[in-house]
Amino acid sequence: MGYVGGLQPYKGLADLATALESADADCDLIVAGDGPERTHLEQIFGETATFLGSVPYEQIPSLYHEFDAFVLPSHTEGLPRVILEAQATATPVVATRVGGVPEIVQDGETGLLCDSHRPDQLTTAIDRLATNERDRERLGENGRTAVEEGFSWDELYDRYERALRQVIGWSDER
Template sequence: MRVLYLTEEAISFSDALVRGGAIHVRNVVTGLRDRGHDVFLLDWNTEPERPFQRSVSPRSRFVEGPLRTVVRAVQVGKRESVDVIVSKTRKTYLPGLIAARRLGVPHVVHVGSSLDPPTDGLSRRLDLASFTARLRAPHDGYFVVCDHIGSQLRTRGVAADRIFNVQNAVNIDRFHPETVPTPLSDRFRDRIDQDGGGFRLGFVGGLQPYKGLDDLATALDQADADLHLLVAGDGPERSRLERTYGAAATFLGSVPYEQIPALYHEFDALVLPSHTEGLPRVVLEAQATATPVVATRVGGVPEVVRDGQTGLLCEARDPAGLAAALDRLAADDAERARLGREGRAAVEGEFSWTELYERYERFLEQVIALDDRR
Protein backbone atom coordinates (compact mmCIF):
# COMPACT_ATOMS: atom_id res chain seq x y z
CA MET A 1 0.00 0.00 0.00
CA ARG A 2 0.92 3.62 -0.51
CA VAL A 3 -0.29 5.67 2.45
CA LEU A 4 -0.24 9.41 3.17
CA TYR A 5 -0.42 10.01 6.93
CA LEU A 6 -1.39 13.47 8.21
CA THR A 7 -0.86 15.02 11.65
CA GLU A 8 -0.67 18.54 13.02
CA GLU A 9 2.05 17.48 15.47
CA ALA A 10 5.77 17.80 14.76
CA ILE A 11 7.23 14.29 14.65
CA SER A 12 10.85 13.60 15.51
CA PHE A 13 12.51 10.30 14.61
CA SER A 14 15.67 10.99 16.61
CA ASP A 15 14.61 12.81 19.81
CA ALA A 16 12.54 11.41 22.65
CA LEU A 17 8.84 12.19 22.35
CA VAL A 18 6.51 12.85 25.29
CA ARG A 19 3.01 13.05 23.86
CA GLY A 20 1.29 9.73 23.31
CA GLY A 21 -0.24 10.90 20.02
CA ALA A 22 3.15 11.80 18.55
CA ILE A 23 4.61 8.48 19.67
CA HIS A 24 1.69 6.71 18.01
CA VAL A 25 2.29 8.51 14.69
CA ARG A 26 6.02 7.82 14.66
CA ASN A 27 5.56 4.16 15.50
CA VAL A 28 2.75 3.54 13.00
CA VAL A 29 4.63 5.24 10.17
CA THR A 30 7.89 3.39 10.83
CA GLY A 31 6.11 0.13 11.64
CA LEU A 32 4.15 0.08 8.39
CA ARG A 33 7.23 1.09 6.40
CA ASP A 34 9.16 -1.78 8.01
CA ARG A 35 6.36 -4.09 6.85
CA GLY A 36 7.01 -3.05 3.23
CA HIS A 37 4.44 -0.28 2.70
CA ASP A 38 5.27 3.14 1.23
CA VAL A 39 4.11 5.53 3.96
CA PHE A 40 4.61 9.28 3.61
CA LEU A 41 4.21 11.56 6.62
CA LEU A 42 2.82 15.08 6.30
CA ASP A 43 3.30 16.76 9.69
CA TRP A 44 3.50 20.39 10.83
CA ASN A 45 7.23 20.64 11.33
CA THR A 46 10.00 23.15 10.71
CA GLU A 47 12.73 20.50 10.88
CA PRO A 48 11.74 17.28 9.08
CA GLU A 49 14.29 14.49 9.51
CA ARG A 50 13.39 11.75 7.03
CA PRO A 51 13.02 11.65 3.21
CA PHE A 52 9.46 10.32 3.56
CA GLN A 53 8.56 13.28 5.81
CA ARG A 54 6.78 15.88 3.62
CA SER A 55 6.26 18.58 6.23
CA VAL A 56 4.60 21.99 6.15
CA SER A 57 5.43 24.77 8.60
CA PRO A 58 2.33 26.96 8.98
CA ARG A 59 2.54 30.32 10.72
CA SER A 60 -0.93 29.80 12.17
CA ARG A 61 -2.68 26.67 13.41
CA PHE A 62 -6.02 28.07 12.30
CA VAL A 63 -7.10 28.45 8.65
CA GLU A 64 -3.59 28.80 7.20
CA GLY A 65 -2.31 25.50 8.62
CA PRO A 66 -5.25 23.42 7.36
CA LEU A 67 -5.18 25.18 3.96
CA ARG A 68 -1.48 24.49 3.50
CA THR A 69 -2.11 20.90 4.51
CA VAL A 70 -4.72 20.49 1.76
CA VAL A 71 -2.38 21.87 -0.91
CA ARG A 72 0.58 19.81 0.25
CA ALA A 73 -1.46 16.63 0.62
CA VAL A 74 -2.74 16.91 -2.96
CA GLN A 75 0.79 17.54 -4.24
CA VAL A 76 2.29 14.58 -2.36
CA GLY A 77 -0.68 12.35 -3.12
CA LYS A 78 -0.40 12.94 -6.87
CA ARG A 79 3.38 12.60 -6.96
CA GLU A 80 3.42 9.39 -4.91
CA SER A 81 0.18 7.87 -6.27
CA VAL A 82 -1.13 7.13 -2.79
CA ASP A 83 -3.91 4.60 -2.21
CA VAL A 84 -5.35 6.12 0.97
CA ILE A 85 -5.01 9.13 3.27
CA VAL A 86 -5.09 8.78 7.06
CA SER A 87 -5.69 11.86 9.23
CA LYS A 88 -4.53 11.39 12.82
CA THR A 89 -5.43 14.74 14.42
CA ARG A 90 -8.49 16.95 14.39
CA LYS A 91 -7.07 19.86 12.40
CA THR A 92 -6.17 17.44 9.61
CA TYR A 93 -9.58 15.70 9.42
CA LEU A 94 -11.13 18.09 6.89
CA PRO A 95 -7.91 18.86 4.95
CA GLY A 96 -7.34 15.14 4.59
CA LEU A 97 -10.89 14.57 3.37
CA ILE A 98 -10.69 17.40 0.80
CA ALA A 99 -7.34 16.13 -0.49
CA ALA A 100 -8.63 12.55 -0.70
CA ARG A 101 -11.64 13.65 -2.73
CA ARG A 102 -9.38 15.61 -5.10
CA LEU A 103 -7.21 12.53 -5.52
CA GLY A 104 -10.06 10.02 -5.75
CA VAL A 105 -8.82 7.87 -2.85
CA PRO A 106 -10.47 6.89 0.44
CA HIS A 107 -9.97 8.91 3.62
CA VAL A 108 -9.61 7.54 7.16
CA VAL A 109 -9.76 9.50 10.41
CA HIS A 110 -8.16 8.24 13.61
CA VAL A 111 -10.41 8.90 16.63
CA GLY A 112 -8.61 8.49 19.94
CA SER A 113 -10.78 10.67 22.19
CA SER A 114 -14.16 9.95 23.71
CA LEU A 115 -17.08 11.89 22.21
CA ASP A 116 -18.45 12.73 25.67
CA PRO A 117 -15.70 14.90 27.20
CA PRO A 118 -16.48 17.43 29.96
CA THR A 119 -18.32 20.43 28.53
CA ASP A 120 -18.09 22.86 31.43
CA GLY A 121 -17.37 26.31 30.04
CA LEU A 122 -17.98 27.86 26.64
CA SER A 123 -14.59 26.95 25.19
CA ARG A 124 -15.07 23.24 25.95
CA ARG A 125 -18.56 23.24 24.44
CA LEU A 126 -17.27 24.91 21.30
CA ASP A 127 -14.40 22.43 21.10
CA LEU A 128 -16.79 19.48 21.36
CA ALA A 129 -19.09 20.99 18.73
CA SER A 130 -16.14 21.47 16.36
CA PHE A 131 -14.89 17.92 16.96
CA THR A 132 -18.34 16.43 16.35
CA ALA A 133 -18.87 18.47 13.18
CA ARG A 134 -15.57 17.26 11.71
CA LEU A 135 -16.54 13.66 12.41
CA ARG A 136 -19.91 14.08 10.67
CA ALA A 137 -18.12 14.72 7.37
CA PRO A 138 -18.33 11.77 4.92
CA HIS A 139 -15.10 9.98 5.82
CA ASP A 140 -14.59 6.50 4.38
CA GLY A 141 -13.17 4.93 7.51
CA TYR A 142 -12.94 5.63 11.22
CA PHE A 143 -10.05 4.06 13.13
CA VAL A 144 -10.98 4.04 16.83
CA VAL A 145 -8.95 2.97 19.85
CA CYS A 146 -11.78 1.18 21.67
CA ASP A 147 -15.26 -0.25 21.12
CA HIS A 148 -16.70 2.51 23.33
CA ILE A 149 -15.77 5.20 20.79
CA GLY A 150 -17.05 2.98 17.98
CA SER A 151 -20.40 2.75 19.75
CA GLN A 152 -20.50 6.53 20.15
CA LEU A 153 -19.90 6.96 16.42
CA ARG A 154 -22.66 4.51 15.53
CA THR A 155 -25.16 6.43 17.68
CA ARG A 156 -24.19 9.52 15.67
CA GLY A 157 -25.06 7.85 12.40
CA VAL A 158 -21.72 6.42 11.23
CA ALA A 159 -22.20 3.09 9.45
CA ALA A 160 -20.79 0.12 11.33
CA ASP A 161 -18.81 -1.09 8.29
CA ARG A 162 -16.79 2.14 8.33
CA ILE A 163 -15.63 1.74 11.95
CA PHE A 164 -12.46 -0.24 12.74
CA ASN A 165 -11.04 -0.79 16.21
CA VAL A 166 -7.25 -0.53 15.90
CA GLN A 167 -6.89 -0.23 19.72
CA ASN A 168 -3.81 1.26 21.39
CA ALA A 169 -0.42 -0.30 21.93
CA VAL A 170 2.50 -0.31 24.32
CA ASN A 171 6.15 -1.27 23.90
CA ILE A 172 6.13 -4.50 25.91
CA ASP A 173 9.95 -4.69 25.88
CA ARG A 174 10.52 -1.20 27.35
CA PHE A 175 7.59 -1.53 29.75
CA HIS A 176 8.51 -4.79 31.41
CA PRO A 177 8.18 -6.16 34.97
CA GLU A 178 11.79 -7.25 35.21
CA THR A 179 13.81 -4.60 33.39
CA VAL A 180 14.21 -0.81 33.47
CA PRO A 181 15.69 0.61 30.25
CA THR A 182 16.41 4.09 31.66
CA PRO A 183 16.63 4.80 35.40
CA LEU A 184 14.99 7.77 37.06
CA SER A 185 17.16 10.87 37.30
CA ASP A 186 18.42 11.95 40.71
CA ARG A 187 15.93 14.81 40.99
CA PHE A 188 12.97 12.42 40.71
CA ARG A 189 14.70 9.74 42.78
CA ASP A 190 15.29 12.19 45.64
CA ARG A 191 11.67 13.42 45.61
CA ILE A 192 10.32 9.88 45.70
CA ASP A 193 12.63 8.83 48.53
CA GLN A 194 11.23 11.68 50.63
CA ASP A 195 7.57 10.73 50.19
CA GLY A 196 7.12 9.37 53.72
CA GLY A 197 6.48 5.72 52.91
CA GLY A 198 3.17 3.90 53.02
CA PHE A 199 1.41 2.13 50.18
CA ARG A 200 2.60 3.99 47.11
CA LEU A 201 -0.03 4.89 44.54
CA GLY A 202 0.89 6.38 41.19
CA PHE A 203 -0.94 8.71 38.84
CA VAL A 204 0.43 9.53 35.37
CA GLY A 205 -1.29 12.12 33.20
CA GLY A 206 -2.37 15.71 32.72
CA LEU A 207 -3.72 17.56 35.75
CA GLN A 208 -7.14 18.39 34.36
CA PRO A 209 -10.50 18.45 36.21
CA TYR A 210 -11.87 15.44 34.30
CA LYS A 211 -9.03 13.23 35.61
CA GLY A 212 -10.90 12.92 38.93
CA LEU A 213 -8.06 13.83 41.24
CA ASP A 214 -10.45 15.59 43.63
CA ASP A 215 -12.32 12.29 44.01
CA LEU A 216 -9.01 10.57 44.70
CA ALA A 217 -8.12 13.12 47.39
CA THR A 218 -11.42 12.34 49.14
CA ALA A 219 -10.79 8.61 48.74
CA LEU A 220 -7.38 8.90 50.41
CA ASP A 221 -9.06 10.57 53.39
CA GLN A 222 -11.66 7.79 53.59
CA ALA A 223 -9.30 4.84 53.11
CA ASP A 224 -8.07 2.83 56.10
CA ALA A 225 -4.68 2.05 54.56
CA ASP A 226 -1.65 4.32 54.82
CA LEU A 227 -1.59 5.64 51.24
CA HIS A 228 0.74 8.08 49.54
CA LEU A 229 0.28 9.35 45.98
CA LEU A 230 3.03 10.03 43.45
CA VAL A 231 1.81 12.34 40.68
CA ALA A 232 3.70 12.44 37.35
CA GLY A 233 2.31 15.14 35.12
CA ASP A 234 1.48 18.81 34.97
CA GLY A 235 -1.43 21.02 34.07
CA PRO A 236 -3.65 23.93 35.08
CA GLU A 237 -4.87 22.20 38.24
CA ARG A 238 -1.45 21.55 39.76
CA SER A 239 -1.20 24.42 42.27
CA ARG A 240 -4.70 23.86 43.59
CA LEU A 241 -4.22 20.10 43.82
CA GLU A 242 -0.93 20.48 45.70
CA ARG A 243 -2.81 22.51 48.31
CA THR A 244 -5.63 19.97 48.42
CA TYR A 245 -3.39 16.94 48.93
CA GLY A 246 -0.77 18.49 51.20
CA ALA A 247 1.56 15.82 52.59
CA ALA A 248 -0.53 12.98 51.12
CA ALA A 249 0.99 13.40 47.65
CA THR A 250 4.30 14.16 45.96
CA PHE A 251 3.98 16.11 42.71
CA LEU A 252 6.89 15.27 40.41
CA GLY A 253 5.86 17.45 37.47
CA SER A 254 6.44 16.21 33.93
CA VAL A 255 8.67 13.13 33.78
CA PRO A 256 10.56 12.52 30.49
CA TYR A 257 8.94 9.67 28.60
CA GLU A 258 12.09 7.56 28.51
CA GLN A 259 12.00 7.48 32.34
CA ILE A 260 8.31 6.54 32.62
CA PRO A 261 8.96 2.74 32.58
CA ALA A 262 11.16 3.15 35.66
CA LEU A 263 8.46 5.19 37.35
CA TYR A 264 5.93 2.34 37.22
CA HIS A 265 8.41 0.21 39.16
CA GLU A 266 8.06 2.71 42.02
CA PHE A 267 4.29 2.26 42.27
CA ASP A 268 2.51 -0.38 44.32
CA ALA A 269 -0.49 0.38 42.11
CA LEU A 270 -1.56 2.79 39.38
CA VAL A 271 -4.76 4.71 40.00
CA LEU A 272 -6.81 6.42 37.28
CA PRO A 273 -9.95 8.06 38.73
CA SER A 274 -11.06 9.75 35.48
CA HIS A 275 -14.58 10.91 34.61
CA THR A 276 -14.03 10.25 30.89
CA GLU A 277 -11.39 8.46 28.80
CA GLY A 278 -10.81 6.84 25.43
CA LEU A 279 -8.38 3.96 25.84
CA PRO A 280 -5.70 5.38 28.18
CA ARG A 281 -2.19 4.32 27.29
CA VAL A 282 -1.07 4.71 30.92
CA VAL A 283 -3.21 1.71 31.86
CA LEU A 284 -1.48 -0.43 29.22
CA GLU A 285 1.93 0.81 30.36
CA ALA A 286 1.20 -0.08 33.98
CA GLN A 287 -0.14 -3.51 33.05
CA ALA A 288 2.94 -4.17 30.89
CA THR A 289 5.13 -3.63 33.96
CA ALA A 290 2.82 -5.91 36.03
CA THR A 291 1.73 -2.92 38.12
CA PRO A 292 -1.85 -3.50 39.35
CA VAL A 293 -4.41 -0.93 38.20
CA VAL A 294 -7.37 0.68 39.95
CA ALA A 295 -9.47 2.72 37.53
CA THR A 296 -12.95 4.05 36.95
CA ARG A 297 -15.43 2.30 34.69
CA VAL A 298 -15.42 4.91 31.90
CA GLY A 299 -14.82 4.93 28.14
CA GLY A 300 -12.69 2.05 26.91
CA VAL A 301 -11.12 1.33 30.32
CA PRO A 302 -13.28 -1.78 30.98
CA GLU A 303 -12.03 -3.19 27.67
CA VAL A 304 -8.50 -3.47 29.09
CA VAL A 305 -9.19 -3.65 32.84
CA ARG A 306 -11.43 -6.63 33.55
CA ASP A 307 -12.65 -6.12 37.09
CA GLY A 308 -11.09 -8.63 39.47
CA GLN A 309 -9.08 -10.26 36.68
CA THR A 310 -6.61 -7.74 35.22
CA GLY A 311 -7.30 -4.87 37.64
CA LEU A 312 -10.01 -3.32 39.78
CA LEU A 313 -12.79 -1.02 38.60
CA CYS A 314 -15.05 1.37 40.45
CA GLU A 315 -17.63 3.93 39.37
CA ALA A 316 -16.59 7.45 38.42
CA ARG A 317 -17.20 10.19 41.00
CA ASP A 318 -17.42 7.57 43.77
CA PRO A 319 -14.67 8.27 46.33
CA ALA A 320 -16.03 5.65 48.74
CA GLY A 321 -15.89 2.92 46.11
CA LEU A 322 -12.40 4.05 45.09
CA ALA A 323 -11.24 3.98 48.72
CA ALA A 324 -12.58 0.43 49.12
CA ALA A 325 -10.69 -0.76 46.03
CA LEU A 326 -7.46 0.86 47.22
CA ASP A 327 -7.84 -0.70 50.68
CA ARG A 328 -8.42 -4.09 49.06
CA LEU A 329 -5.15 -3.87 47.14
CA ALA A 330 -3.12 -2.44 49.99
CA ALA A 331 -4.19 -5.30 52.28
CA ASP A 332 -3.42 -8.20 49.95
CA ASP A 333 0.06 -8.74 48.51
CA ALA A 334 -1.01 -11.92 46.69
CA GLU A 335 -3.93 -10.14 45.03
CA ARG A 336 -1.65 -7.38 43.78
CA ALA A 337 0.79 -9.91 42.36
CA ARG A 338 -2.00 -11.86 40.65
CA LEU A 339 -3.57 -8.77 39.08
CA GLY A 340 -0.14 -7.65 37.92
CA ARG A 341 0.59 -10.99 36.25
CA GLU A 342 -2.80 -11.16 34.57
CA GLY A 343 -2.51 -7.57 33.36
CA ARG A 344 0.88 -8.27 31.80
CA ALA A 345 -0.41 -11.40 30.09
CA ALA A 346 -3.38 -9.51 28.61
CA VAL A 347 -1.17 -6.75 27.20
CA GLU A 348 1.33 -9.20 25.71
CA GLY A 349 -1.44 -11.03 23.89
CA GLU A 350 -3.31 -8.10 22.37
CA PHE A 351 -1.71 -4.69 22.83
CA SER A 352 1.83 -4.95 21.48
CA TRP A 353 2.88 -2.65 18.63
CA THR A 354 3.21 -5.67 16.34
CA GLU A 355 -0.45 -6.50 16.92
CA LEU A 356 -1.43 -2.87 16.21
CA TYR A 357 0.55 -2.79 12.94
CA GLU A 358 -1.26 -5.92 11.79
CA ARG A 359 -4.65 -4.37 12.60
CA TYR A 360 -3.72 -1.14 10.81
CA GLU A 361 -2.54 -3.04 7.75
CA ARG A 362 -5.60 -5.28 7.62
CA PHE A 363 -8.11 -2.45 8.14
CA LEU A 364 -6.48 -0.12 5.58
CA GLU A 365 -6.72 -2.90 3.02
CA GLN A 366 -10.41 -3.30 3.87
CA VAL A 367 -11.08 0.44 3.50
CA ILE A 368 -9.38 0.48 0.09
CA ALA A 369 -11.34 -2.61 -0.99
CA LEU A 370 -14.64 -1.08 0.19
CA ASP A 371 -13.88 2.10 -1.72
CA ASP A 372 -13.18 0.11 -4.89
CA ARG A 373 -16.60 -1.61 -4.63
CA ARG A 374 -18.58 1.61 -4.10
Protein backbone atom coordinates in the same frame (compact mmCIF):
# COMPACT_ATOMS: atom_id res chain seq x y z
CA MET B 1 -0.14 4.54 44.80
CA GLY B 2 0.88 6.40 41.70
CA TYR B 3 -0.67 8.61 39.05
CA VAL B 4 0.82 9.66 35.72
CA GLY B 5 -0.93 12.26 33.59
CA GLY B 6 -2.23 15.75 33.25
CA LEU B 7 -3.55 17.67 36.22
CA GLN B 8 -6.93 18.63 34.80
CA PRO B 9 -10.33 18.63 36.56
CA TYR B 10 -11.67 15.78 34.38
CA LYS B 11 -8.87 13.47 35.56
CA GLY B 12 -10.77 12.90 38.82
CA LEU B 13 -7.89 13.54 41.19
CA ALA B 14 -10.17 15.37 43.64
CA ASP B 15 -12.14 12.10 43.88
CA LEU B 16 -8.88 10.30 44.58
CA ALA B 17 -8.04 12.77 47.37
CA THR B 18 -11.42 12.04 48.97
CA ALA B 19 -10.87 8.30 48.55
CA LEU B 20 -7.42 8.37 50.15
CA GLU B 21 -8.76 10.42 53.06
CA SER B 22 -11.45 7.76 53.67
CA ALA B 23 -9.20 4.73 53.16
CA ASP B 24 -8.37 2.47 56.08
CA ALA B 25 -4.97 1.83 54.54
CA ASP B 26 -2.25 4.39 55.06
CA CYS B 27 -1.40 5.24 51.45
CA ASP B 28 0.74 7.92 49.94
CA LEU B 29 0.43 9.06 46.34
CA ILE B 30 3.14 9.94 43.85
CA VAL B 31 1.88 12.26 41.11
CA ALA B 32 3.87 12.58 37.88
CA GLY B 33 2.47 15.29 35.66
CA ASP B 34 1.58 18.93 35.58
CA GLY B 35 -1.33 21.13 34.68
CA PRO B 36 -3.62 23.95 35.76
CA GLU B 37 -4.97 22.06 38.78
CA ARG B 38 -1.59 21.44 40.41
CA THR B 39 -1.77 24.13 43.10
CA HIS B 40 -5.34 23.22 44.01
CA LEU B 41 -4.51 19.50 44.12
CA GLU B 42 -1.41 20.08 46.26
CA GLN B 43 -3.69 21.85 48.74
CA ILE B 44 -6.37 19.16 48.88
CA PHE B 45 -3.92 16.23 49.05
CA GLY B 46 -1.67 17.92 51.59
CA GLU B 47 1.00 15.58 52.95
CA THR B 48 -0.66 12.55 51.34
CA ALA B 49 0.84 13.23 47.90
CA THR B 50 4.20 14.06 46.40
CA PHE B 51 4.00 16.07 43.18
CA LEU B 52 6.94 15.46 40.85
CA GLY B 53 5.83 17.76 38.06
CA SER B 54 6.54 16.74 34.48
CA VAL B 55 8.71 13.65 34.22
CA PRO B 56 10.62 12.86 30.99
CA TYR B 57 8.88 10.07 29.10
CA GLU B 58 11.92 7.77 29.13
CA GLN B 59 11.85 7.82 32.96
CA ILE B 60 8.18 6.84 33.26
CA PRO B 61 8.68 3.03 33.14
CA SER B 62 11.01 3.13 36.14
CA LEU B 63 8.44 5.26 37.95
CA TYR B 64 5.72 2.61 37.44
CA HIS B 65 8.05 0.12 39.11
CA GLU B 66 8.02 2.32 42.23
CA PHE B 67 4.22 2.18 42.53
CA ASP B 68 2.44 -0.56 44.45
CA ALA B 69 -0.54 0.30 42.23
CA PHE B 70 -1.39 2.80 39.50
CA VAL B 71 -4.65 4.73 39.73
CA LEU B 72 -6.52 6.61 36.99
CA PRO B 73 -9.73 8.09 38.47
CA SER B 74 -10.78 9.93 35.29
CA HIS B 75 -14.25 11.18 34.48
CA THR B 76 -13.56 10.83 30.75
CA GLU B 77 -10.89 9.08 28.66
CA GLY B 78 -10.28 7.60 25.26
CA LEU B 79 -7.93 4.63 25.34
CA PRO B 80 -5.42 5.73 27.97
CA ARG B 81 -1.85 4.78 27.12
CA VAL B 82 -0.85 5.17 30.78
CA ILE B 83 -2.90 2.10 31.71
CA LEU B 84 -1.16 0.02 29.06
CA GLU B 85 2.20 1.34 30.27
CA ALA B 86 1.40 0.44 33.88
CA GLN B 87 0.18 -3.00 32.88
CA ALA B 88 3.29 -3.58 30.75
CA THR B 89 5.39 -3.09 33.90
CA ALA B 90 3.13 -5.51 35.86
CA THR B 91 1.86 -2.64 38.00
CA PRO B 92 -1.71 -3.32 39.18
CA VAL B 93 -4.26 -0.79 37.93
CA VAL B 94 -7.27 0.89 39.54
CA ALA B 95 -9.27 2.89 37.01
CA THR B 96 -12.73 4.20 36.26
CA ARG B 97 -15.19 2.71 33.77
CA VAL B 98 -14.95 5.47 31.19
CA GLY B 99 -14.18 5.56 27.48
CA GLY B 100 -11.98 2.70 26.33
CA VAL B 101 -10.79 1.75 29.83
CA PRO B 102 -13.08 -1.32 30.14
CA GLU B 103 -11.63 -2.59 26.85
CA ILE B 104 -8.17 -2.87 28.42
CA VAL B 105 -8.99 -3.51 32.09
CA GLN B 106 -11.08 -6.54 32.97
CA ASP B 107 -12.42 -5.91 36.46
CA GLY B 108 -10.92 -8.32 38.97
CA GLU B 109 -8.69 -9.94 36.33
CA THR B 110 -6.29 -7.36 34.89
CA GLY B 111 -7.13 -4.51 37.27
CA LEU B 112 -9.93 -3.03 39.33
CA LEU B 113 -12.65 -0.82 37.85
CA CYS B 114 -14.75 1.77 39.66
CA ASP B 115 -17.52 4.06 38.49
CA SER B 116 -16.40 7.63 37.85
CA HIS B 117 -17.35 10.28 40.41
CA ARG B 118 -17.45 7.53 43.08
CA PRO B 119 -14.67 8.10 45.64
CA ASP B 120 -16.23 5.41 47.84
CA GLN B 121 -15.52 2.79 45.17
CA LEU B 122 -11.96 4.08 44.79
CA THR B 123 -11.56 3.74 48.56
CA THR B 124 -12.69 0.11 48.44
CA ALA B 125 -10.27 -0.69 45.60
CA ILE B 126 -7.37 1.10 47.32
CA ASP B 127 -7.99 -0.72 50.60
CA ARG B 128 -8.23 -4.04 48.76
CA LEU B 129 -4.86 -3.61 47.05
CA ALA B 130 -3.15 -2.08 50.06
CA THR B 131 -3.96 -5.09 52.19
CA ASN B 132 -3.55 -7.91 49.67
CA GLU B 133 -0.09 -8.35 48.16
CA ARG B 134 -1.15 -11.56 46.44
CA ASP B 135 -3.98 -9.70 44.65
CA ARG B 136 -1.58 -6.93 43.59
CA GLU B 137 0.82 -9.48 42.13
CA ARG B 138 -1.95 -11.42 40.36
CA LEU B 139 -3.54 -8.31 38.83
CA GLY B 140 -0.14 -6.96 37.82
CA GLU B 141 0.94 -10.19 36.13
CA ASN B 142 -2.44 -10.64 34.42
CA GLY B 143 -2.27 -7.05 33.16
CA ARG B 144 1.21 -7.61 31.76
CA THR B 145 0.11 -10.79 30.01
CA ALA B 146 -2.91 -8.99 28.51
CA VAL B 147 -0.67 -6.25 27.10
CA GLU B 148 1.81 -8.78 25.70
CA GLU B 149 -0.97 -10.79 24.04
CA GLY B 150 -3.26 -7.98 22.90
CA PHE B 151 -1.00 -5.02 22.23
CA SER B 152 2.19 -6.40 20.71
CA TRP B 153 3.27 -4.80 17.44
CA ASP B 154 2.29 -7.97 15.56
CA GLU B 155 -1.17 -8.06 17.13
CA LEU B 156 -1.75 -4.34 16.53
CA TYR B 157 -0.64 -4.70 12.90
CA ASP B 158 -2.99 -7.66 12.38
CA ARG B 159 -5.91 -5.77 13.94
CA TYR B 160 -5.19 -2.71 11.82
CA GLU B 161 -4.99 -4.82 8.66
CA ARG B 162 -8.31 -6.56 9.48
CA ALA B 163 -9.99 -3.21 10.08
CA LEU B 164 -8.71 -1.79 6.80
CA ARG B 165 -9.87 -4.87 4.92
CA GLN B 166 -13.36 -4.41 6.38
CA VAL B 167 -13.41 -0.75 5.40
CA ILE B 168 -12.55 -1.47 1.77
CA GLY B 169 -14.61 -4.66 1.59
CA TRP B 170 -11.58 -6.84 0.84
CA SER B 171 -11.79 -10.55 1.43
CA ASP B 172 -9.16 -13.28 1.13
CA GLU B 173 -11.20 -14.89 -1.66
CA ARG B 174 -10.19 -12.15 -4.14
